[in-house]
Amino acid sequence: MALVLAGCGGPSLTRLSESLPPAVELTQTPFFAQTEYQCGPAALATALGASGVSVAPEDLVSAVYVPQLKGSLQAEMIAATRPYDRLAYRVAPSLAALLATLAEGHPVLVLQNLGVDSVPFWHYAVAIGYDTARDELLLRSGTERRASVSARRFEGSWRRAQHWGIVVVQAGQIPRSATSAAYLEAAAGLESAGRLDAALTAYEAAAARWPDEPVALLGQGNVQYRKRQLDAAEAAFRAAIARQPSNAIARNNLAQVLLELGRTEEALREIQQARAALTDPRFSGSLAATESAIRAALSNPPARP
Secondary structure (H helix, E strand, C coil): CHHHHCCCCCCCHHHHCCCCCCEEECCCCCCCCCCCCCHHHHHHHHHHHHCCCCCCHHHCHHHHEECCCCEECHHHHHHCCHHHCEEEEECCCCHHHHHHHHHCCCCEEEEEECCCCCCCCEEEEEEEEEECCCCEEEEEECCEEEEEEEHHHHHHHHHCCCCCEEEEEECCCCCCCCCHHHHHHHHHHHHHCCCHHHHHHHHHHHHHHCCCCHHHHHHHHHHHHHCCCHHHHHHHHHHHHHHCCCCHHHHHHHHHHHHHCCCHHHHHHHHHHHHHHCCCHHHHHHHHHHHHHHHHHHHCCCCCC
């Protein structure tokens, strides 16, 4: 393995972390010794534990371990955080982003390829710190509670795994280094999994963090609609439209809410504006269905008592 990972040159942590502390070690991060083929459950238990969830690796095996592959897939690793109302977002694929995340106090669950591209050897570990003076990363890895690896060797193994890494946090907690796209994608995952309260918390935090991001407000409104909080959903969709008047999806969703609130004429105006603003034909069917329901309601108004 040493021969495989050897090479010339490589990143310098000192150069990458000029605005960061010279050394970081998240000593309170839990540790679970990883046995053969179980690095996925153990690494995930470590990341969940760091976010405040008390869970053992064996509790996660059925959710993430694929016997046929003798390992765990990234999609399952992310999905397994959602039943605990945790949000797992992709860290930006660079060593600088990983260092910044560690400096903020968040461990990063990483996938490494300890082999070569043609003969991969996949391994999950949790980065818990770095030391610029020694130019090394610190990991919870395998059976080692505190594995130190040179930045060059780590970067090589991480690069061969397409720089895949996730940060697991409580819904609504947003590390400074997080990007809106990655965070909102993770929030949408909570919503899709039916974790509506956690998803709403995440969307509300994102809307506060990135006030000009209509997707956060759109997600907020969608969850409030599913929770039958129609007045709150209307407010969220209107806020999204205020930030992006050409957002046809927000206007369509607002039209649906107005229809269900009995404000049919308003709903018709919104869906007409949505159709005028639509640029993605994939959503034309949804808009047509909403308009059809609105026109049906206009044709058959409720009987007056």
